[in-house]
Amino acid sequence: MTDNKKDTAGLRGRSAGETALCTVGKSGAGLTYCGYDIADLAEHARFEEVAYLLFHGELPNRQQLDSYLTRLMTLRKMPEALRKTLELMPATTHPMDVMRTACSMLGTITPEHDFAEQQTHIDRMLALFPAIICYWYRFHQEGVKIDIELDDKETGSYFLHLLHGRVPNALHGDAMNASLIAYAEHEFNASTFAARVCASTLSDIYACITTAIGTLKGPLHGGANEAAMAMISQWRTPEEAEKGILEKLAKKEKIMGFGHAVYRESDPRNAIVKAWSKRLAEEHDDRVLYPVSVRCEEVMWREKHLFCNADFFHASAYHFMGIPTPLFTPIFVCSRLTGWAAHVMEQRANNRIIRPSADYTGPENRPWLPIEQR
Numbered sequence: 618m619t620d621n622k623k624d625t626a627g628l629r630g631r632s633a634g635e636t637a638l639c640t641v642g643k644s645g646a647g648l649t650y651c652g653y654d655i656a657d658l659a660e661h662a663r664f665e666e667v668a669y670l671l672f673h674g675e676l677p678n679r680q681q682l683d684s685y686l687t688r689l690m691t692l693r694k695m696p697e698a699l700r701k702t703l704e705l706m707p708a709t710t711h712p713m714d715v716m717r718t719a720c721s722m723l724g725t726i727t728p729e730h731d732f733a734e735q736q737t738h739i740d741r742m743l744a745l746f747p748a749i750i751c752y753w754y755r756f757h758q759e760g761v762k763i764d765i766e767l768d769d770k771e772t773g774s775y776f777l778h779l780l781h782g783r784v785p786n787a788l789h790g791d792a793m794n795a796s797l798i799a800y801a802e803h804e805f806n807a808s809t810f811a812a813r814v815c816a817s818t819l820s821d822i823y824a825c826i827t828t829a830i831g832t833l834k835g836p837l838h839g840g841a842n843e844a845a846m847a848m849i850s851q852w853r854t855p856e857e858a859e860k861g862i863l864e865k866l867a868k869k870e871k872i873m874g875f876g877h878a879v880y881r882e883s884d885p886r887n888a889i890v891k892a893w894s895k896r897l898a899e900e901h902d903d904r905v906l907y908p909v910s911v912r913c914e915e916v917m918w919r920e921k922h923l924f925c926n927a928d929f930f931h932a933s934a935y936h937f938m939g940i941p942t943p944l945f946t947p948i949f950v951c952s953r954l955t956g957w958a959a960h961v962m963e964q965r966a967n968n969r970i971i972r973p974s975a976d977y978t979g980p981e982n983r984p985w986l987p988i989e990q991r
């Protein structure tokens with residue numbers, strides 16, 4: 618690949634369409650959703666307000682938010698066929714494959730017949746995704762069939778209640794809320810772009826979200842939060858972490874949870890997630906994972922001018938809340954579903970099939986050889 622081509626490989630730096638949903642890395646405003654700064658949203662909003670904003674372009678008033686929260690609660694009914702599917706999936710299934718398969722299965726039980734129904738299907742997924750992963754996890758890990766029709770109003774607390782079988786404390790509820798807001802939307806990232814490509818063929822909403830889940834799974838994208846956890850949990854002191862990072866860099870290994878395709882100096886979500894990780898570390902009286910994470914951040918900046926992306930401090934934050942590592946990326950799904958769905962709706966509203974071209978690099982003008990002569 619020529620240097621010029623390397624710079625733009627992966628469509629880097631090229632606009633692939635328009636959106637009114639989000640800006641990433643725009644100067645003076647690191648990350649905005651529908652014009653609102655991520656720092657304001659993470660500090661003041663509830664996740665369902667952000668979902669409403671992404672779906673409707675405006676923040677809800679009190680009455681609209683209350684009725685949306687109630688609507689989501691009423692959609693927390695697991696279809697029997699989906700429950701059975703979750704029970705039949707092997708305990709060894711990758712949790713992201715559980716999400717992908719369950720999403721697809723839901724699309725067979727309640728198919729989207731008409732785009733006019735799209736919001737109902739999106740709301741059903743938003744209501745059910747936390748229960749899908751927690752039901753599967755607790756059925757296979759603990760042998761229990763959990764009740765999913767709990768009365769927690771908010772998605773973050775609902776997830777923790779399903780997982781741990783008890784109402785979470787306010788700190789954990791608020792930490793999950795901020796996390797879900799931070800992960801909700803990010804312009805034309807790989808999984809969202811995949812969802813838009815699928816939408817552009819006029820496929821159904823479940824197909825679009827299933828496509829997106831498969832794309833988020835990879836360790837270069839959403840899977841990095843779990844990979845970061847696997848890495849930091851090897852080290853017991855900041856000194857061990859520094860040595861470990863330097864060894865990895867010397868071997869030219871990628872350090873998961875660092876770097877970004879768009880941001881160049883920092884990921885604005887890191888300050889938010891790191892602050893929550895610190896608060897949770899204090900509650901937990903942690904003297905290992907948080908200092909280890911901070912040292913990784915310092916070493917990566919010093920050695921490579923690379924910064925933590927949204928995934929890195931999520932690893933320790935989720936761990937402090939007692940969330941098993943394999944469930945980290947499925948939580949990302951429960952949140953990013955809002956961004957994916959908003960992009961699908963935006964694509965559908967002004968659609969042209971997405972079909973770029975490629976620069977051909979293969980052989981030319983080859984004479985046909987009959988099979989006996991090859």
Ligand SMILES: CC(=O)SCCNC(=O)CCNC(=O)[C@H](O)C(C)(C)COP(=O)(O)OP(=O)(O)OC[C@H]1O[C@@H](n2cnc3c(N)ncnc32)[C@H](O)[C@@H]1OP(=O)(O)O
Nearest residue numbers: 836837838839841870871872873874875876877878926927
């Ligand atoms: C929510 C999210 O999806 S955020 C992203 C989550 N993914 C990760 O954390 C995985 C680790 N990070 C990475 O692999 C990359 O930084 C990506 C995939 C996020 C972005 O990839 P790119 O846009 O290709 O990165 P970029 O062009 O900035 O890379 C520049 C150089 O830094 C290196 N680099 C980038 N990230 C890292 C890293 N985490 N560790 C070590 N080196 C890195 C690249 O290898 C490249 O080196 P080279 O020029 O010698 O080939």
Ligand SMILES: O=C([O-])CC(=O)C(=O)O
Nearest residue numbers: 802803805806807878927
């Ligand atoms: O924008 C990207 O390339 C990846 C990312 O940070 C996200 O999807 O949240």
